[in-house]
Amino acid sequence: MAKIRGKKNSTKKEVIIEKASKLFKEKGFGASSMRDLAVHVGVEAASLYNHIQSKSEILQAICFKVANEFISHLDAVEASKEPVLKKIEMIIRFHIRMMMEQYEYVYISDHEWRHLPEPYLSNFLNQRRSYRKSLADLIEDGISKGEIKKIEPYVAVLIILSAISGIESWQRSRKQISAEVLEENMVKYLVEGLK
């Protein structure tokens, strides 16, 4: 029987999750079966179950991994002594790079979280709400310090996060501009536009 192979030092579970992320991105979580996943990984379905109990377990792992990365980064930025506008730039650049470097993971976490079972679904949504609230507080802080123009923080956060998720359309395109040009121009519009 074929063995589950991946990058050096990856556990088999990590390899399965990595392959699943590509499958779910391509086919959608709802339409992907454990059987499809086995084909994708190149093993018998039965041997998948030695490592993973269900599709849900994989979705949970993906959504919470992505949430952890964003939250850890935000914590580090908040703890830094940078001016607010610089903090916002750091956050925007991090989001853009996640859309570049961990595209499937971020895409699934953004589009398929509705399929999370409870208690994970409510927990995930609470974390998302709290993350957006922290971004809005940061913008509020920038306004009170005179670094950012008067703007409704909720709208600023909506624009920033939606604009970055628009990178999906760049990912699907023929990529006539490079990732670097995309990042620099997004920062130019979204960060300078707050001044």
Next chain:
Amino acid sequence: MAKIRGKKNSTKKEVIIEKASKLFKEKGFGASSMRDLAVHVGVEAASLYNHIQSKSEILQAICFKVANEFISHLDAVEASKEPVLKKIEMIIRFHIRMMMEQYEYVYISDHEWRHLPEPYLSNFLNQRRSYRKSLADLIEDGISKGEIKKIEPYVAVLIILSAISGIESWQRSRKQISAEVLEENMVKYLVEGLK
């Protein structure tokens, strides 16, 4: 048998499309059947077929209606004598209002166009590409006239359209800010951010 009823002066076909837009938005185009639609309209499935041949026909009507509205508006703006930045503001405000006033139609046209049959699919995608190209040309024009800062037009268009489609998240939310506040603040960020 129940009759198909709608607003005064609407044809039965228009009533069916209106009801279908709500159904497709709620359930997704793929998961909606003609039978579901008949229940939604409140008639027997057989009587739907007197007015509409298929789900596809409804999707086509929705996608091309939305495309027509955006293209006609863009034509009118391009023909006007306003400064470029004012033209872009007019386009942004029109997109925002379409997301407010014709939400289901715009949502379906944005998310379900993949289900269009040929030749409509290719035609729809060509129109979309050409629309985005016109917006990029407008931004290019603004840069060359010194009204807009140097920015990659492709990225500016991506940010503007993605930010506006983020209104979906406002539509799903408890709407703690009004449509007016949302519109004014989006214009403040997205139009002034180009200067």
